[in-house]
Amino acid sequence: xxxxxxxxxxxxxxxxxxxxxxxxxxxxxxxxxxxxxxxxxxxxxxxxxxxxxxxxxxxxxxxxxxxxxxxxxxxxxxxxxxxxxxxxxxxxxxxxxxxxxxxxxxxxxxxxxxxxxx
Amino acid sequence: xxxxxxxxxxxxxxxxxxxxxxxxxxxxxxxxxxxxxxxxxxxxxxxxxxxxxxxxxxxxxxxxxxxxxxxxxxxxxxxxxxxxxxxxxxxxxxxxxxxxxxxxxxxxxxxxxxxxxxxxxxxxxxxxxxxxxxxxxxxxxxxxxxxxxxxxxxxxxxxxxxxxxxxxxxxxxxxxxxxxxxxxxxxxxxxxxxxxxxxxxxxxxxxxxxxxxxxxxxxxxxxxxxxxxxxxxxxxxxxxxxxxxxxxxxxxxxxxxxxxxxxxxxxxxxxxxxxxxxxxxxxxxxxxxxxxxxxxxxxxxxxxxxxxxxxxxxxxxxxxxxxxxxxxxxxxxxxxxxxxxxxxxxxxxxxxxxxxxxxxxxxxxxxxxxxxxxxxxxxxxxxxxxxxxxxxxxxxxxxxxxxxxxxxxxxxxxxxxxxxxxxxxxxxxxxxxxxxxxxxxxxxxxxxxxxxxxxxxxxxxxxxxxxxxxxxxxxxxxxxxxxxxxxxxxxxxxxxxxxxxxxxxxxxxxxxxxxxxxxxxxxxxxxxxxxxxxxxxxxxxxxxxxxxxxxxxxxxxxxxxxxxxxxxxxxxxxxxxxxxxxxxxxxxxxxxxxxxxxxxxxxxxxxxxxxxxxxxxxxxxxxxxxxxxxxxxxxxxxxxxxxxxxxxxxxxxxxxxxxxxxxxxxxxxxxxxxxxxxxxxxxxxxxxxxxxxxxxxxxxxxxxxxxxxxxxx
Numbered sequence: 107x108x109x110x111x112x113x114x115x116x117x118x119x120x121x122x123x124x125x126x127x128x129x130x131x132x133x134x135x136x137x138x139x140x141x142x143x144x145x146x147x148x149x150x151x152x153x154x155x156x157x158x159x160x161x162x163x164x165x166x167x168x169x170x171x172x173x174x175x176x177x178x179x180x181x182x183x184x185x186x187x188x189x190x191x192x193x194x195x196x197x198x199x200x201x202x203x204x205x206x207x208x209x210x211x212x213x214x215x216x217x218x219x220x221x222x223x224x
Numbered sequence: 225x226x227x228x229x230x231x232x233x234x235x236x237x238x239x240x241x242x243x244x245x246x247x248x249x250x251x252x253x254x255x256x257x258x259x260x261x262x263x264x265x266x267x268x269x270x271x272x273x274x275x276x277x278x279x280x281x282x283x284x285x286x287x288x289x290x291x292x293x294x295x296x297x298x299x300x301x302x303x304x305x306x307x308x309x310x311x312x313x314x315x316x317x318x319x320x321x322x323x324x325x326x327x328x329x330x331x332x333x334x335x336x337x338x339x340x341x342x343x344x345x346x347x348x349x350x351x352x353x354x355x356x357x358x359x360x361x362x363x364x365x366x367x368x369x370x371x372x373x374x375x376x377x378x379x380x381x382x383x384x385x386x387x388x389x390x391x392x393x394x395x396x397x398x399x400x401x402x403x404x405x406x407x408x409x410x411x412x413x414x415x416x417x418x419x420x421x422x423x424x425x426x427x428x429x430x431x432x433x434x435x436x437x438x439x440x441x442x443x444x445x446x447x448x449x450x451x452x453x454x455x456x457x458x459x460x461x462x463x464x465x466x467x468x469x470x471x472x473x474x475x476x477x478x479x480x481x482x483x484x485x486x487x488x489x490x491x492x493x494x495x496x497x498x499x500x501x502x503x504x505x506x507x508x509x510x511x512x513x514x515x516x517x518x519x520x521x522x523x524x525x526x527x528x529x530x531x532x533x534x535x536x537x538x539x540x541x542x543x544x545x546x547x548x549x550x551x552x553x554x555x556x557x558x559x560x561x562x563x564x565x566x567x568x569x570x571x572x573x574x575x576x577x578x579x580x581x582x583x584x585x586x587x588x589x590x591x592x593x594x595x596x597x598x599x600x601x602x603x604x605x606x607x608x609x610x611x612x613x614x615x616x617x618x619x620x621x622x623x624x625x626x627x628x629x630x631x632x633x634x635x636x637x638x639x640x641x642x643x644x645x646x647x648x649x650x651x652x653x654x655x656x657x658x659x660x661x662x663x664x665x666x667x668x669x670x671x672x673x674x675x676x677x678x679x680x681x682x683x684x685x686x687x688x689x690x691x692x693x694x695x696x697x698x699x700x701x702x703x704x705x706x707x708x709x710x711x712x713x714x715x716x717x718x719x720x721x722x723x724x725x726x727x728x729x730x731x732x733x734x735x736x737x738x739x740x741x742x743x744x745x746x747x748x749x750x751x752x753x754x755x756x757x758x759x760x761x762x763x764x765x766x767x768x769x770x771x772x773x774x775x776x777x778x779x780x781x782x783x784x785x786x787x788x789x790x791x792x793x794x795x796x797x798x799x800x801x802x803x804x805x806x807x808x809x810x811x812x813x814x815x816x817x818x819x820x821x822x823x824x825x826x827x828x829x830x831x832x833x834x835x836x837x838x839x840x841x842x843x844x845x846x847x848x849x850x851x852x853x854x855x856x857x858x859x860x861x862x863x864x865x866x867x868x869x870x871x872x873x874x875x876x877x878x879x880x881x882x883x884x885x886x887x888x889x890x891x892x893x894x895x896x897x898x899x900x901x902x903x904x905x906x907x908x909x910x911x912x913x914x915x916x917x918x919x920x921x922x923x924x925x926x927x928x929x930x931x932x933x934x935x936x937x
Contacts, residue, residue, distance in 0.1 A: 142891050151887065216887045223885030 127168030135161035148204045148214045152197060159193045228271065229278055229286035233303045235271050235313060236356050238264035239349035246342040257338025258328045261345035265321035268352065272313035279310050279724050287358065300420055304358035307724035308562055311717060312355045312487060315566050319479040319573045320348040322699035326577050327471040329696035330584055340380060344475065347373035351480035355487065360409050360419040363491075367405065367448070367484060371398050374481045378468035387467040397461040401451020405488075408444025411437070412495075425494040435507050438498040442509035445492050446516075453485025453546045456520040460810055462543055466535040470580030473535060477542040478573035486549045486565050489513060493558055500556060502645050511645065514554025518640065518656035521547030523807075525663035529670070530791075530803040533590050534579045537671045541616065542572055544660055548636045551657055557639030559718050564636050566717070567615070567628035567710045574612035574703035581605040581692045581700060582675060586685050592674040593784060594682040601689040604697040606676045608704035613672050615707040617665040617769050622762035631711030633661065634761050641757040642750075661765055665772025670787075673780035681783060881925065889924045896920030 117125050134157055141154025163186040169175075170182025208214050242260040246253045253260055275286060289302030305313065324344050331340050350369035357363040372395075379391030409419065415433055416424045427433065433441070449455070454462035462482070466473055476482060489496065496509045505511065521544050528540035545568050552561035583590055585602050599606040611627070618633035620626015640654040680686035691697065779787045791800040805811070884890075900916030 139895055143888060143895065148887075219887075220885030223883060 124172035131164040232286040235268045236352035239345040243346040257341040268317035276310045303356040307721040326699040377472040390464040390467040394461040398451040404444040404447025439507040442496045449485035463539040474576035478569040517550025518653040521660040522656040528667040552636040555639040555643035560635035564632035567632040571612040571615035571707035578609035596678045597680040599676040608700040611704040628710035631714045637761040638758040662768040665769040669776025
């Protein structure tokens with residue numbers, strides 16, 4: 107583990123490549139995850155979720171750019187565009203749910219909502 | 225064939241309709257139930273006479289059939305009227321008609337007046353159906369109907385215990401014979417493949433039946449006839465049947481019930497003829513018929529001598545006369561048997577109705593000892609009774625003229641005299657008949673003397689005796705007229721019956737031809753022998769009748785005292801005792817029945833303890849097994865199922881805890897699992913994954929517990 111981490115830190119000194127992108131995406135994902143897990147406000151959770159999605163997008167594009175696949179195929183970009191579209195739809199639905207929740211319970215605090223408790 | 229011949233079966237159907245109508249309408253029926261049966265039987269009488277005329281003129285024999293299928297087997301219900309059948313139809317219709325007319329007077333004031341006529345109607349109908357039928361199926365149905373109706377009519381006054389017993393006895397005794405006829409019909413169907421008499425007789429004539437088989441079939445049929453026609457040893461029901469109303473007795477004794485047995489033997493005689501060879505003994509069916517008939521003729525007449533009840537004298541007389549008919553049939557003298565059946569029907573009906581008239585006239589006295597001198601009070605009854613008595617005795621001037629019984633009984637005796645049987649057997653058979661004739665003359669004279677002649681013995685009865693109404697005397701006169709003159713038609717009748725045989729006599733003839741009897745010379749010799757026998761029999765009979773009548777008059781001139789004194793003499797007293805007790809045959813039957821009942825009680829015991837015991841044991845053990853099975857079901861099967869349910873419930877209870885409903889917990893677990901998956905992939909270890917997963921779940925649970933705890937605070 108330590109070895110791996112050192113290896114990564116060392117490679118960051120080299121010109122920008124796949125690793126930089128991946129580290130960036132991992133950090134972004136971690137930030138998003140942290141936000142999702144810690145935020146009590148449902149809107150905050152949704153925003154943190156967007157961060158996580160975009161971390162994935164970055165990964166997709168990075169792998170397209172630096173990966174072994176053919177550049178002409180535009181796989182990564184297309185995937186990213188799809189994810190962005192889906193994220194927009196998801197945000198719309200999520201915000202609508204939050205709005206409905208607010209109307210019902212007068213709160214958007216996720217901790218206070220456990221309707222699905224078994 | 226013209227319409228009336230084509231639908232001759234309606235002769236039997238009309239009284240059935242009358243029966244139904246009277247039964248439905250009850251007291252509201254015309255004549256309170258009497259007129260419809262009278263109309264039906266009157267139409268039947270005219271119709272039968274018309275049929276006789278048609279047949280006599282040589283028209284085709286009326287016949288027809290209905291199909292009645294059972295599965296793939298077709299049963300034909302067919303009818304055929306031949307010469308003998310037409311004569312029988314005429315007799316049954318006319319006698320029944322007169323009896324029904326007479327009943328209007330006899331049954332006056334009875335509570336079940338209309339029902340009585342309904343029954344009479346169906347009784348006649350079943351007998352007519354029996355005569356009309358040309359197959360054993362319909363014959364058997366009608367036969368049983370006759371038995372049923374006799375049961376209902378003998379027990380018509382069922383509130384009298386004797387009547388209830390008598391009808392039961394009649395039914396059960398004839399049933400014993402019916403067992404034979406049932407077996408015979410089944411056996412015939414098995415042997416011939418059909419119940420159509422014509423086909424059966426063709427097969428029989430062609431030698432299609434083995435001798436023992438044909439013999440047993442014939443004996444089965446004869447057993448039925450023995451029961452119905454009250455031959456020894458099944459005659460015991462007939463005297464008891466006197467408990468029924470007198471018109472019923474008349475109908476039973478003359479036209480229907482007992483005639484059915486004789487007619488059955490007459491009808492199915494080709495089956496008997498197939499074994500008519502004395503050399504085949506004991507497989508010679510006609511011999512048994514002749515023996516039983518001859519014996520009964522004598523046997524019953526001895527018992528008639530000591531009876532005091534006027535109806536019982538006639539009952540025993542009927543048994544005796546039926547014996548004569550059987551004797552004739554057994555001697556292959558078919559016409560003589562039928563002829564005697566026909567003439568007997570008229571004079572016996574006349575006698576019974578006369579007895580009924582006496583009973584009504586004396587306000588229900590039946591004991592002849594209380595009567596006497598009634599000729600003054602009841603002249604019409606007296607004269608008709610005397611004529612019928614003379615006819616029954618067979619009175620006549622040999623070679624010149626006589627009453628109906630004179631011709632028919634002498635024909636029977638002559639037949640017995642010239643029968644094919646070896647000398648001593650023929651002599652015995654003839655002797656039975658001849659001694660019987662002597663006794664007949666004696667007991668009938670006794671009956672007339674005690675009832676009508678002598679001086680009144682019971683002043684009260686005599687004072688109140690009076691002649692009966694016209695509806696009762698007119699039938700008497702008509703019957704007496706036929707009894708007087710019926711015999712004169714004998715020759716014509718013989719030609720009529722034998723020229724239009726339907727399907728019956730040809731087979732008997734073919735049997736005779738086969739046995740070499742048909743050559744012209746032999747025939748002539750036989751005719752001569754018969755003629756001589758006839759002359760001889762006429763003379764002997766005449767002597768016997770004179771002796772019998774003379775003895776009767778001499779003994780009973782001054783009332784029953786002299787005879788009673790005679791009956792107290794040592795040897796005669798013993799004989800009298802035996803006769804009064806009917807040869808202890810009723811006792812024997814009663815003992816037999818007691819044995820049967822004992823046996824049945826034993827069987828019932830076996831049934832109760834063995835058969836029922838097995839059934840109960842099976843039930844009990846099944847119950848036991850079922851209890852165990854139930855316990856197993858409850859404590860093992862159910863428990864296993866419950867355990868599964870309980871386990872599932874418990875597991876659900878545990879797993880339910882993971883369903884927190886908290887988004888954070890879900891996310892944490894998801895993230896934790898993802899991280900654990902990544903690490904496990906990197907480190908290549910499932911255990912790491914499992915460990916981290918566990919940590920995640922526990923952590924999530926703890927967190928959740930913390931959340932819940934906080935909320936409650």
